Amino acid sequence: MTIPELGPETSLRLSRQGGFAAVPGLARPRQIEFARCDAAQRRGICAVLERCLPVASKSVGAGDQRFYQVELHYRREDADAEMILQIPEERAPRELVQLWQDGAIASDAP
Amino acid sequence: MHTRSTFIPPYILDRIVDRGSAYQRGCARITLDHLHSLLPNPGPPHPTAIAELGEQRTPGHPQRRIHDAEQRMQLPGRQRRREGQPATGDPAVDEAYDALGATYDLFWQVFQRDSIDDLGMPLIGTVHYGQGYENAFWNGEQMVFGDGDGELFQRFTRSLDVVAHELVHGLIESEAGLVYFNQSGALNESVSDVFGVLTKQHSLGQTAAEADWLVGAELLTDKVQGVALRSMAHPGTAYDDPLLGRDPQPAHMRDFIETREDNGGVHLNSGIPNRAFYLAATALGGYAWEQAGRIWYDTICDPRLANDADFATFAGLTLTHAARMFGAPSQQVEALNQAWAGVGVEPR
Ligand SMILES: [Zn+2]
Numbered sequence: 001m002t003i004p005e006l007g008p009e010t011s012l013r014l015s016r017q018g019g020f021a022a023v024p025g026l027a028r029p030r031q032i033e034f035a036r037c038d039a040a041q042r043r044g045i046c047a048v049l050e051r052c053l054p055v056a057s058k059s060v061g062a063g064d065q066r067f068y069q070v071e072l073h074y075r076r077e078d079a080d081a082e083m084i085l086q087i088p089e090e091r092a093p094r095e096l097v098q099l100w101q102d103g104a105i106a107s108d109a110p
Numbered sequence: 111m112h113t114r115s116t117f118i119p120p121y122i123l124d125r126i127v128d129r130g131s132a133y134q135r136g137c138a139r140i141t142l143d144h145l146h147s148l149l150p151n152p153g154p155p156h157p158t159a160i161a162e163l164g165e166q167r168t169p170g171h172p173q174r175r176i177h178d179a180e181q182r183m184q185l186p187g188r189q190r191r192r193e194g195q196p197a198t199g200d201p202a203v204d205e206a207y208d209a210l211g212a213t214y215d216l217f218w219q220v221f222q223r224d225s226i227d228d229l230g231m232p233l234i235g236t237v238h239y240g241q242g243y244e245n246a247f248w249n250g251e252q253m254v255f256g257d258g259d260g261e262l263f264q265r266f267t268r269s270l271d272v273v274a275h276e277l278v279h280g281l282i283e284s285e286a287g288l289v290y291f292n293q294s295g296a297l298n299e300s301v302s303d304v305f306g307v308l309t310k311q312h313s314l315g316q317t318a319a320e321a322d323w324l325v326g327a328e329l330l331t332d333k334v335q336g337v338a339l340r341s342m343a344h345p346g347t348a349y350d351d352p353l354l355g356r357d358p359q360p361a362h363m364r365d366f367i368e369t370r371e372d373n374g375g376v377h378l379n380s381g382i383p384n385r386a387f388y389l390a391a392t393a394l395g396g397y398a399w400e401q402a403g404r405i406w407y408d409t410i411c412d413p414r415l416a417n418d419a420d421f422a423t424f425a426g427l428t429l430t431h432a433a434r435m436f437g438a439p440s441q442q443v444e445a446l447n448q449a450w451a452g453v454g455v456e457p458r
Contacts, residue, residue: 015371019245020272021263021326021339022377024355026244061373062290063248063279069371084370090183 003049004083010034010074012045014100016089017069018061030100044105048095055091068092068100167230172214175232176203179239179254186252187236202237202267206255209273210235212313216274216305217281220312220399221407226280233277237267246272248279261331262353268328270313275306275325286410286417293420295376300383301410303342308399318391318398324348342388345381361385363421363454382453383421389449394442401442405431425450425457 015029034042052070060067070085087096098104166173172193178200179187190203197204210233217223225231234252243256246266253276255266266272279302282288288298303325311321325348326339336349336357345359359381360366366382369375387406391398408431409415415427429446436442450457 017372018377020247020266020275020377021244021329022372023339023349024358025262025351025353027371059290061376063250063283064245064276065247065249066245 013071019066020064051093056085060086169224173232177236205267206235209270213274213277213309216309216312227284248276271306271310274309275302278302278305286415292374294418296379299380342384386449386453389452393445421455422458
């Protein structure tokens with residue numbers, strides 16, 4: 001599994017979900033349009049997503065454990081495509097949490 | 111890195127099968143087959159601490175251990191209070207200790223159940239988890255409680271029903287194993303709320319008519335416009351606040367929420383079976399744990415309850431148990447039929 005090639009039409013939605021107090025005000029979804037990011041920011045976002053892949057899981061949230069959900073909408077072979085990553089809170093990379101919290105991306109991400 | 115590490119909801123894969131390239135179709139089918147063959151069941155709790163207890167099992171008495179994460183996120187943290195030790199003076203530690211004891215008492219005194227696994231599993235709780243952490247959870251081995259941010263939420267041990275709710279997640283894992291997704295996930299949440307409030311009612315000696323049927327009433331600060339996190343009597347009315355938003359729980363199948371958020375809305379659609387339980391319990395009167403609680407308990411312990419059961423299947427099995435316990439026709443079966451009809455669920 002790798003992050004697909006993401007063109008300028010890509011959009012990303014990042015939210016925190018689940019938990020005993022799963023109230024609307026705590027999800028704080030963040031929508032990011034690649035068209036409005038510069039090349040360095042896009043590379044930074046992709047680097048964050050790459051770091052999420054090894055800790056992403058399809059069964060998350062059991063017993064009120066919170067998780068982050070990344071929904072990627074992009075174009076692939078002239079068709080709309082989508083990828084969803086779910087990352088348990090306790091395994092979430094710090095960069096992902098910062099992206100969700102502040103929209104912060106390290107501009108010179110490795 | 112394998113395809114297994116991501117989750118693509120089936121309806122999206124269906125679309126790729128329709129329109130994708132041959133290569134994509136191949137990939138999508140593999141993942142679809144995988145999804146069909148797999149409904150994730152976490153299985154029974156991993157009782158790492160049981161072996162250590164050995165023959166020290168003490169039926170009728172809990173084995174509690176409360177730890178302190180000291181604002182970090184490492185579990186279980188430093189041990190602060192073991193079974194039989196006096197109060198520490200730290201409200202979070204002592205509330206967790208007392209609440210786990212009250213939950214153990216409900217299950218032992220009413221259902222003769224010895225702890226989470228009915229094998230005397232120690233009750234391990236960690237408090238002061240994280241900084242301003244506004245959550246409580248069961249991680250498959252133990253219960254964990256945050257202190258809340260202080261602005262919206264206070265510490266999560268303040269509500270007895272919240273502590274009990276988390277313990278019941280462990281109990282469900284060792285019984286029905288309800289998959290935490292869509293309707294079976296909402297049932298998992300609902301059953302945890304049901305026995306959460308029953309623990310509180312049992313502890314206070316309240317009848318169904320006297321109880322407030324609120325979940326997490328003691329968590330919210332004065333600043334929040336709301337009475338609790340959930341209302342079993344009137345789902346969707348617990349709070350309406352500029353920061354928290356508005357309680358989104360439906361109270362009836364006509365308002366069932368189809369969503370990809372929150373594992374298919376497990377904390378949302380739980381309002382429907384929550385209200386069914388409230389309707390049944392208040393119709394029957396008396397102490398809710400004696401009749402409605404007994405029916406629900408036998409239902410989640412029934413091996414015939416599939417781990418991906420939907421509301422209708424669950425409702426059908428509650429009627430089976432009501433008829434077995436009280437006869438059919440009986441006032442209890444009638445009350446249950448009315449309760450499920452009242453939330454638009456047709457028992458199967
Ligand atoms: Zn829960």
